[in-house]
Amino acid sequence: MSSVLTIAGYGLREALRRKVFAVVLLLTVAFLGLFWLANHFLFEHIDNVAPPAGIDARGFAGATIFGLAMFGTLFLGVVLAVFLTLGVVSGDAERGLLQPLIVRPVGRVTLLVARWLGAVAVCAPYVGLVYLGTMLITGLTGHWWPDNLVTPGVELAAGVAVVAALSLLGSVFLSSTANGIAIFMLFGAGLVAGLLGTIGHGLNSHQLERAAKIAAWLLPFEALYQDALRQLTAKTSGLTGFLLTLGPFGGGYTGGTAVRLWAVAYLLIVGTVAAIGFTRRDL
Numbered sequence: 001m002s003s004v005l006t007i008a009g010y011g012l013r014e015a016l017r018r019k020v021f022a023v024v025l026l027l028t029v030a031f032l033g034l035f036w037l038a039n040h041f042l043f044e045h046i047d048n049v050a051p052p053a054g055i056d057a058r059g060f061a062g063a064t065i066f067g068l069a070m071f072g073t074l075f076l077g078v079v080l081a082v083f084l085t086l087g088v089v090s091g092d093a094e095r096g097l098l099q100p101l102i103v104r105p106v107g108r109v110t111l112l113v114a115r116w117l118g119a120v121a122v123c124a125p126y127v128g129l130v131y132l133g134t135m136l137i138t139g140l141t142g143h144w145w146p147d148n149l150v151t152p153g154v155e156l157a158a159g160v161a162v163v164a165a166l167s168l169l170g171s172v173f174l175s176s177t178a179n180g181i182a183i184f185m186l187f188g189a190g191l192v193a194g195l196l197g198t199i200g201h202g203l204n205s206h207q208l209e210r211a212a213k214i215a216a217w218l219l220p221f222e223a224l225y226q227d228a229l230r231q232l233t234a235k236t237s238g239l240t241g242f243l244l245t246l247g248p249f250g251g252g253y254t255g256g257t258a259v260r261l262w263a264v265a266y267l268l269i270v271g272t273v274a275a276i277g278f279t280r281r282d283l
Helices: 002-017 020-043 057-085 090-094 108-142 151-173 176-203 206-218 220-232 238-246 257-280
Strands: none
Touching: 020 057, 020 108, 057 108, 057 151, 057 176, 057 220, 057 238, 108 151, 108 257, 151 176, 151 220, 151 257, 176 206, 176 220, 176 238, 206 220, 206 257, 220 257
16 A cells, blocks of 8 residues: 555656646636636626527526536546656656566556556546536526536546546557547547537437447546536426537436446456556566
């Protein structure tokens, strides 16, 4: 246990040296500031809006803008997770920092587990705080609150943990630059698949919807993100609830207990493949 804590601390000190947290902090402050302005102007005259019959203007606007905030939160969490993990194996090996860490009794598997836990220990609270901040901004400014307050934030943090595991896996086989590009491309592909699935859901295209669900299961951070969106308006019914499921940020259609269990199994699979690949790699 002491070895795990030591290696996790080493990873965090390395991130501090590279000013990773400073970059993420600046991005976060800018994001929250712009999000507050968006809420201020959006809800300033919302009561004067006359929506079509059956649509709750405040509920529709609140769910949509907070769904957009969840996308921003997920993106910032992924940026932080990738920065913390993209060079764990290849990058540190190239700089000669890895070899002293994997001698007995620490070992390679322990190093991977420790670096993943260290990244999650930073990213999960970060995502939770940004999620809480955006929820308070929306709730206090627009007087709208999600139907489920906690579950969406937990699922966003879990999605970032999945991305961190994929980044660690990539660092075993790819250089730092190639791994960073690959992870962000996977992240983008998952989001595009979710968007296409939303379009397919709205157009009642079963083929497109099925393909998006398969992609979400292959990249479960997208499935968790979709489930988090679904939890925002789980109790919203009528025409407002229907319209929210058609938008990319207002609601989701993929999720449930099976997705959450699969995300846990997926982490174990990715971790096993990374451990096998790392033990066979010649440093």
